[in-house]
Amino acid sequence: MQEHHVVVVGGGFGGLQTVHGLKGVPTRITLIDRRNHHLFQPLLYQVATTALSTSEIAWPIRHLFRDRPEVSTLLAEVSGIDRTNRTVHLTHGETVSFDTLVLATGARHAYFGNDAWEKHAPGLKTLEDATTIRRRLLLAFERAELEKTEEVKQAYLTFVVIGAGPTGVEMAGMIADLAKKVLPPEFRNIDTRKTRIILVEAGKRVLPAFTEELSEYSKRALEKLGVEVMLGTPVSDCTEEGVKVGDHFIPARTIIWGAGVQASPAAQWLGVKADRAGRTEVGPHLHIPEDPNIFVIGDTASVQQADGKAVPGIAPAAKQQGDHVAKVIKARLTGKAEPAPFKYVHKGNLATIGKRAAVIDFGKIKLKGVIAWWIWGLAHIYFLIGTRSRLAVAWSWLWIYLSGQHSARLITQRDTLKDEAQPVGKTL
Structure with missing residues (x-):
């Protein structure tokens, strides 16, 4: 009997959690992403504002699964999905067949028609x-x-x-x-x-x-x-x-x-219903109603909670969804009962303001100011991947806190969108 093939599209929080959750399950896994790295998006703004370097918040996907021989990684972009023939189409013309498909393709910013x-x-x-x-x-x-x-x-x-x-x-x-x-x-x-x-x-x-x-x-x-x-x-x-x-x-x-954000075109690939933000509507186990073997999670999915509210498009939600999908797939492949329908557990909201203040809302516990900033920092360091990244980010923040200096301030590439239209006017 041919080994069951799970294809996961997207190496973000949801996609990675799905692959992690399938460890030890008798299956072959292919992870497809158009970039070669997993990105810790909650700290992306710190790269944009010179506080952190790119290597401190991103990791090569191949490296993350170097000890998982059942996991293959493809650097490619999806152009479409053939549900009938169970294939994923890539932009270079190749196709990848699947038995189970997990779409965790994220979202991009939306300009409301502009x-x-x-x-x-x-x-x-x-x-x-x-x-x-x-x-x-x-x-x-x-x-x-x-x-x-x-x-x-x-x-x-x-x-x-x-x-x-x-x-x-x-x-x-x-x-x-x-x-x-x-x-x-x-x-x-x-x-x-x-x-x-x-x-x-x-x-x-x-x-x-x-x-x-x-x-x-x-x-x-x-x-x-x-x-x-x-x-x-x-x-x-x-x-x-x-x-x-x-x-x-x-x-x-x-x-x-x-x-604002706009979901990836996953719903268009699948030919299924989507909400106004382009998110694919899924059922209690996060698969599309038309096919129980095609799951959609993270920012790409429209998931309704019991109270009628949508599950927020944040990293913890995507990780919980990836974990749930892995449990469903594992149950099916091992002949066990499927878990209860997905239930999102909200862990709280965090946001930082500058380098010495933050706000935290854990429901009954609400904090603000310097103490909240330290908790915010510790929480983010905890969720980084690997000791090296945790130490690097912790050191960068400590340096900024003590010295007031940002270290990632190199201008390394021309910005073709503006530089050519607005030349500096002289050569230094």
Whole structure:
């Protein structure tokens, strides 16, 4: 009898947890991802804001499964799925057959029908996004140093972050710390402390997933760092010259998008129903209603809880879903009873504001300030992969905390989206 073949598409939290959960199960596993690394997305903003380097939050997928001979890894991108013939189609023309398929293909940022904004306002989902944003941040200060016109100089020193969820809040706080505490001694023609950091949110408060008390504390903490918080008015346009918030135009040469996400095209590949964000609708065991051997998890899936609320698109949820799918597959292959339907257990919400404050909501336990920041840091270090990464990140944070210096501030590549259109004007 041919060995059962499980194909997992996506090497994020959900996909990796599925593969980990299938250890010891009599099956052959193929893991497909269009990048060769697993990324710890919750710390991606710290790469974008020069606090951490890329190697501290990402690991080669092949290395992670080097001791699992039943696991094969393919560096490839999926272009479609043939449910009838049980094959996954790759962009280079190859196909991979499957008995069980797990789609954990994540999500990208969504611009609510204004895709042209992406050129001017990159989002933050990949290492490439993070290094692009980091490059633009640093180049903005360099160009301001060269600029003679005061109006243009101020536009370079204005940074707009769109969306006040955890990513937007954390990004705005770190940019403020960089501009107002790290960089001032290093420039001669500009005072980086005069940098404007503007956080724009269409809703009524920052961090809407937190309690109103913690949300209000976060707003005050941001304002204490020098961040201008604009609430209640959506962005109506993004250009290379700046951002239009309602009817008000803000000249700004660096814009960062954190206002929405769009699921991968998994539902289109499968020809099944999806919600407004493109997430595939799945049943109690996280497989599509049309096929019990095709599972969809993580940001790609629309999973409803018993109370009717959707399971949030966060790392702990994806890991729990991956673990559940692995248990279902294991039960089927070993002839045991399937587990109870998936039930999401919310562990809490965490967000950091700058380098000395955070908010934590564990339900009955709610914390804010420095103590919350230390707990936030310890929690993130715990979930990193490998002793080396934990030590590296812990050391980087300790160095920043004690010295106030960010070490990952190299500009290593031209930004073709802006550099060619807006040349510096002279050669150094």
